[in-house]
Amino acid sequence: MAFSVPVRLGAAENTLIEQLNSAGAAATAERISVAGLPTRRVESYHYTDLKTLLRSVPPLADQNDTLDAFLKSGATPFHVEGAHQITIANGAVAYDDNAPAGVIVGKAEGNALSTRDDVLVHLNTALAKESLTLTIENTIEQVIQIDRRIEGEAAHVLDSAKIFVADNASVTILETLSSSDAAHVGNHATYLAVGRNTVVTHIVIDLSPRAATQFSTSEYTIADGAKLRTVTIHAGAALSRSQIFARFTGEGAHGDFTGLNLVEDGQHNDITIDIRHGVANTTSQELYKQIARGRSKAVFQGKIVVERDAQKTDAKMMMQGLMLSNEAEILSKPELEIYADDVVCGHGSTCGELDEDSMFYLMSRGIPKAEAETMLVRGFIEEVLDPVENEALAEALHGVVDRWLLGKAG
């Protein structure tokens, strides 16, 4: 009956096809040339229409001649006292031999993510040349920081990390995304295998300047009795999307998935999560807060899937949005997809502006308006940052939020 209209390809798509073909990834190139980049008609990109938002893609980064220069050029924009730092600059992995005992750092060819029908995953799989490999063998007190940087002229950078946390180990891993002030497109992948009875905190924070576009995909498998906490913070980049794909594979595991989506004038930031309870007796809590000011878009898409065998699952998702301007948009889609009957699942979503009564309370006690606002906003996000135990790290994270509140983010 109806016929389908062939997709018209834009500049970004043509560049991607060219880059994929020259990397020998004909199949992925073919996919993009047939379907194009996802539009709002693709359910998982409903609020982030890449075809419209991603106008152009810069050339692939040349890793070799630039790496040394960058490593010498300076420190990460986000420094945590006592952290052990590993750098991936323009896709190339750089590390030295002084890793703490129990941390094995290496690199491998190829990429980290499982196959998944997602354009960002396909691109990373096809174009990321090498992966950082990180094995955590026991309890590590030091924060392990993976500093992912894009330097120099505008570049399309795809990098990848594969992290294994051995049974009974515990660790805090911090990933920072940053770049020079150019129209980069970053596509970062992390695969994190969380072993049995581990305690793992994984933080991804985007501090890129406003010219950049950053995509990141984190994939987790969570084994028996593990406790995972993830924190995703967006405080930079004109366009960004963080994807989280997590699957519980062992009983008795618990996951806390949290995040802050801070957007201001001209930004479009998206956090998309897909949490799958694959076995019985697992629990998860998702807590995401979005704050939008200026003319901006904050997007949260959350999905909890409870598979057929995942009886006794307890999953609760919460999204709270705070609008600080009338031109801002907060768009959220908290989904539940449930196939097991003996479960307790729920989600909530709220959206509004700062509470007038609270503002009045503070101002009537002599606190100036701007300060009162800041106090309330800080209170609003505290729930996400409070559980981070490492003091130096918590302080640095608060610093990021404070800078954003003062309008000096990125």
Add this chain to the structure above:
Amino acid sequence: MADYDDIPTLKDNIDRATVDSVLALDVDKYKYGFETDIESDMAPKGLSEDTVRFISAKKNEPEWMLEWRLEAYRRFLTMTEPSWAKVHYPQIDLQDMYYYAAPKSSPAPKSLDEVDPALIAMYDKLGVPLREREILAGVERPNVAVDAVMDSVSVVTTFREELSKVGIIFCSISEAIREYPELVQKYLASVVPVSDNYYATLNSAVFTDGSFVYIPKGVRCPMELSTYFRINEKKTGQFERTLIIAEADSYVSYLEGCTAPMRDENQLHAAVVELVALDNAEIKYSTVQNWYPGDKDGKGGIYNFVTKRGDCRGVNSKISWTQVETGSAITWKYPSCILRGDGSRGEFYSIAISNGYQQVDSGTKMIHLGKNTSSRIIAKGIAAGFSDNTYRGQVSAHAKAKNARNFTQCDSLLIGDKCGAHTVPYIESRNGTAVFEHEATTSKISDDQMFYCQQRGLNEEEAVALIVNGFVRDVLQHLPMEFMVETQKLISISLEGSVG
């Protein structure tokens, strides 16, 4: 239908009426599955420009209407079927069905006496009163005016004269096109544009009948209006179109019911319903959808792809949708409200029950455009058997919708471990002063609740029915009285066989 002898052990303590009502359900628990042998006038099979012309000619439509349909048909050819819903079905062959089937009878019966008695008998069997009965023996029953639509045509509309005394127009849409063209031209497709979506466009091209209601300014409709839809003919699609206009300060409550015979083929039902509420007007639209859901192996059943939308065009207007969805193999339905007028209000109350291999993807849209608009959504989904039950709802506030308010609550209940319950809300705030609250839960009937009921002597099925009725109570109370009792029964019936 089975009879008492088929039951191996009929316990004495079981109320005979209960047994009757269960037996009436037969194997597939669907009591409206009979087929009535009525000679029909059919359009040639398949969809083409000729089919559209045929339908328009059959309806004696004016030229502008034919042009309108053809335009829709041309648009339709450029569209593709939507795939975002969580439903799976084989490709529908639009060429392998009939788009027009009408009971053959003398042209335009003037009174009920001229209507084919088989038809009236059928409606009697369905429990739809077509005769304007006198009030008998002091038993006062509220009157309900009915427009009965079978396959592609409206067979009879009752209480028209009484309604016309207060200026209310209640007739089939085909009559309205002929007799009130200015009203139809002004409002048709003003809420659901011709090319709104794939099925709405198809409907615009080939719609055959439906109801038309016009409530003049300041009139409170003295009785419930209702339409009863019935698919009877094989291999036909039903494409009805309903248009309700409530002028300033008026009120109307409208009920809709649907059934179809049991067949092992899938039949398509693609309707469009448009509501327009002007200043201070209120429309209450209730649906009990009980199309044939298919047999216990998922064979047959109606594909119910419906576009329903209300436009709160005037200030302080109000539209309220209440739906009970128990039938259809596949339901794809999102009764929505466009809150355009300042201070307007939209409500959506829904119970969606799926059993067997049914698939439901239903919900609502509340589009806040005007200032101080508010909306409320209460959706209860119950999944049993092998079914999938999805709530999909959108709430959005436009930048100019100052002080928009929404409260959404959607709860799902799973009965059995082979079914699925899903929630997909889209919450879009484009305004700082908008306040949206959304909560959703999914759970099963707790063992404590079951224990409590069973310990007091209810058997397992009764206990489930009781708990489920409690679960959906928030919604039930918004149904008109006539539907409430019926619905409670329907709920128990739909869940029959889902436990144990």
